[in-house]
Amino acid sequence: MHFLHQQFGALNGWFNGLSPSGQFALFAAIKAFVVFNVMMGMVAYVVLLERRICAFIQDRIGPNRVGPFGLLQPAADGLKAFFKEEMTPAHVRKILFNLAPPIALIPAVLNLAIIPFGSYLGKQQMVIANLNVGILYTFGFVSLGVYSIVLAGYASNSKFPFLGGIRSSAQMISYEISMGMSVIPIFLFVGSLNLNDVIRAQTGTLNWLPGLPNWYALQSPMTFLAFCIFLVASFAETNRTPFDLAEAEQELAGGYNIEYSSIKFAMFFMGEYANILLVSSMMVTLFFGGWTLPWFGLDQPATDLLHGVLHIGIFLAKLLVFVVGFIWIRWMWPRFRYDQLMDLGWRKFIPVALANILVTAVWLWWRTK
């Protein structure tokens, strides 16, 4: 005990000796490490969750053999993916072929840096990078996500991956536009691009219906519409049903990832689920108040450790609701036809999102006048 105390004292002394920028770097590294590991763990368990939920919807039981309730299944899946023989077909373009799987994963991971997943633990703000241009950073990296699928489709040098790549490049670029435009009304309301400011603007309860939280999804018709467009666009961006045309098993035999095996194939999967977690946390932050709850004073930044942990728990709970929603929708709906998808994106969402920006701007101007 005395020894531990001594060691802790030494550590504390060393820490106080660091410069402020050194301390910042240390904490940023710790947060990044923890967030990355928590996210990869969540990715693994979201895959299991998906398999169990889809099994239940289809009157089956699902994977329950590895560990209690199948809880060790992700470990078995991971081991299998790592130790499978890796095949690189002779006809692929090797450099791009090897580049595509990591590109699927990296943008989603980098984007987590700006998500505020809690208020404060001690003196540390629970966000890796509190950027003032938060949302621009997000959209910048989200748009990189399309490259993994396009490159995989192109580099595989065979017809089905190529078709998948073409489909998804058009799809993701189209829906990125409506996704980007759908959130502009939110930032018109907030007056800042910082995600912490967005959360601060959603504290308290509704003006028009006290008792309900003051979240942007409920606050006004404009923000509700923005949420609807963002929700649908995020399904398209993550290539999930009903917009999973890039990997339509029935038509394309799996799409862009057919030529991949072992861990490279698994990386596309991890990328897909990491993207689900990312857009879910974006929706929680932008439209559902992030780590706040309007009751019991939980919408104010935490001053003690208990509330700090509680805020992280609230964020994760909201995140889980969205993740389950994503999974559920996949086993509920058939896929859109390609022309329906394009029609929805270009002829419905983009005009509606543009009109929404205009209406919001006019309303805000009229209100302040």
Place this chain on the structure above:
Amino acid sequence: MIVKRKPLNLWERLYMPAIIGGFQITLRHFFKKKVTMQYPEEKWVVPTDYRGAPYLVKDQDGNTKCVSCQLCEFVCPPKAIKITPPGDSGLRPDRPNAEKMPLEFEINMLRCIFCGFCQEVCPEEAIFLQKDYSLTGTSREEMIYNKEKLLELGGTHAGIQKWKQKQVEANEQENFPVKS
């Protein structure tokens, strides 16, 4: 015939019936009783006349019923049965009313097609298709079941006591005239 297609109204174009109907159906199935059987722990109960693996049976006194007539060996379509008769080995049958018993009796379970001809043809009612359906082994040799193993798996067939009845009848012949 031209099928009139009603134009969708706004509610339908917002996919609302699809959302509500989808949730209804998936929720109903989510909470429904599952039909999956946990196979290795929980096994299928086979019907009484199920044709599983053929095993040799013992009679009520625990003796080998097979008399090494080799009819099953001849009738076996995939030639899965191989019987070695006692020949000059001096092996005596272990029960009365039998001239001989097989020195060795092998069934190759990899060849067996579970047709039941052996059971049908056996004059001694010594071989029966029983209820085992999931035979496994780690080598081909392991899947050739010998006499000892077949008898052990087959067990005693207490219900059919063919020679005991014959013995009773023979004894009654001794005490002629039969009292009625």
